[in-house]
Amino acid sequence: MSPPRTRVGVFGYFGMGNIGNEGTLAAFLSALRSRHPGADVHAFVAGPAEVEQEHGVPATRLMAYRPAGTLPRAADLVVKALSRVWDVPRTFRAMGSLDVLVVPGTGVLETALLTQPWSLPYWMFLAVACSRLRGRRVALVAVGAEPARDRVTRTLHAWTVRLAHHVSYRDTASRAAMAESGAPRGDALVYPDLAFGLPAPAPRPRRRDLVVLGVMRYDVEDDPDGAVERYASTMTDLVCALVGSGRAVRTIVGDLADLPLAREIVARSQSRAGRSCPVEACDAATMGALLDEAAGAGVVVASRFHHVVAGVLAGTPVVSLGYAEKNARLLAEVGLAGASQRIDDIDLGRLLTEIDRAASSGPAVSDATAEALERFRKELDDLYEVLSTVVGD
Structure with a gap:
C-alpha cells in the first residue's frame, strides 16, 4: 500500500x-x-x-x-x-x-x-x-x-x-x-525573492534604443486623485523626452489594474508628440511575457518590485521608480545601487540622466548581475532543501 x-x-x-x-x-x-x-x-x-x-x-x-x-x-x-x-x-x-x-x-x-x-x-x-x-x-x-x-x-x-x-x-x-x-x-x-527561480527568458535581439517603462497606478492615502494625475503627467513628460532624444518606449504593467493608466499615458504622449511617435502600450499579463519584454530592451524603468526582478532576470539595466525601499535594496544587491527614486517624488532631469547612464553601462554591470543571479539560484536551492523538512515527503 x-x-x-x-x-x-x-x-x-x-x-x-x-x-x-x-x-x-x-x-x-x-x-x-x-x-x-x-x-x-x-x-x-x-x-x-x-x-x-x-x-x-x-x-x-x-x-x-x-x-x-x-x-x-x-x-x-x-x-x-x-x-x-x-x-x-x-x-x-x-x-x-x-x-x-x-x-x-x-x-x-x-x-x-x-x-x-x-x-x-x-x-x-x-x-x-x-x-x-x-x-x-x-x-x-x-x-x-x-x-x-x-x-x-x-x-x-x-x-x-x-x-x-x-x-x-x-x-x-x-x-x-x-x-x-x-x-x-x-x-x-x-533568501532571494522566489521569482528568481523562474527560467531566464530566451535570448532575443536587444534594441538598445528601447526603454521599457513600468507603469503603476500609485495612490497616496491623503491625496489619491492628485497623486495619480501628477504621476501620469510626469510619465508623459518622460516619454516625450525619451522620444525626443531618439528612443522608443513600450509601457508594461505589474498589475492588470495598471493597464488603463498605461494606455492613458501612451495616448497623452501621442497627442503631444504625434501619433507616429515610437511609443506603445504592451498588454503583457504574465511574468514570462514581462521577462520577454525586458530581454528585448536597452533599459527597464521599473515601478513595481517585480519589474526590477524581470529586468535583472533578463540581464537588462534597471532604473527604479519605487513606492518602497525594496526596489533600491534589490538593485544594490545586483550592483546597480543609486539608480533609484521614489515614485511619489520624481526628479525628471535626474531620471533621464540615470537612464542614459544605464543605457551606456558596460560589461561590469552585466557581469555583476549575472553573478548575483547565480548566487540567488544557489540560495533558492538551499531554501527548498530547508523547506523540504517542513513539507515532508
Whole structure:
C-alpha cells in the first residue's frame, strides 16, 4: 500500500491580476512539484477560478465574502463584519484538510499599499492560527515585510510570524521590520525573492534604443486623485523626452489594474508628440511575457518590485521608480545601487540622466548581475532543501 500523499496548502493574495504575485506562485509550484512530485496541492487564494486556470491547482477562496459592489454601503459593511466571524469556523475546517500550510513569498507582511488590518493580515493570521490548533505545520517562505503603523495590523503580523514553524524573508530589512514589530525570530534566514527561480527568458535581439517603462497606478492615502494625475503627467513628460532624444518606449504593467493608466499615458504622449511617435502600450499579463519584454530592451524603468526582478532576470539595466525601499535594496544587491527614486517624488532631469547612464553601462554591470543571479539560484536551492523538512515527503 502506497503512503498517503502530503497535503500542501498554498496561501496568498493570488488570482487578483498582480503579475509579480502570479510569477512568484508559478516559481514556487514548479519547485514544489520538482522536489515533492507526490504532494497534493490546494490553494487558498483571493481569486480561485483565476488560479485554477493559470496554475492548474484546485483552489478555494481565502475569505468567506468578497464585495462585488452590488450592495448599499451600510448593507455591505454588515455582511463584511458577519463574514469575518464566519471566516473563523470556515478556516478552521479548511486547515484540517492539510498537512502543511505554506505562504510562498510576495509582500504579505508589507503595508505600503494601504493594507487594511481586517483583510489579508486577518485572514493570514487566522489560517496560521487554525493550522497550529489543528496540529499542522506552517511555513512563511521568503516573504516581504514592513513595520506596520497600525497597531492591529502589527499585532496580527507579529503573531503570524511567531506561530509559524519556518519563517524566512526575502531581504534583511524585512527580517528587521518584523523584529521591530515584536516578532524577532533568531532562526529566520534571508533568501532571494522566489521569482528568481523562474527560467531566464530566451535570448532575443536587444534594441538598445528601447526603454521599457513600468507603469503603476500609485495612490497616496491623503491625496489619491492628485497623486495619480501628477504621476501620469510626469510619465508623459518622460516619454516625450525619451522620444525626443531618439528612443522608443513600450509601457508594461505589474498589475492588470495598471493597464488603463498605461494606455492613458501612451495616448497623452501621442497627442503631444504625434501619433507616429515610437511609443506603445504592451498588454503583457504574465511574468514570462514581462521577462520577454525586458530581454528585448536597452533599459527597464521599473515601478513595481517585480519589474526590477524581470529586468535583472533578463540581464537588462534597471532604473527604479519605487513606492518602497525594496526596489533600491534589490538593485544594490545586483550592483546597480543609486539608480533609484521614489515614485511619489520624481526628479525628471535626474531620471533621464540615470537612464542614459544605464543605457551606456558596460560589461561590469552585466557581469555583476549575472553573478548575483547565480548566487540567488544557489540560495533558492538551499531554501527548498530547508523547506523540504517542513513539507515532508
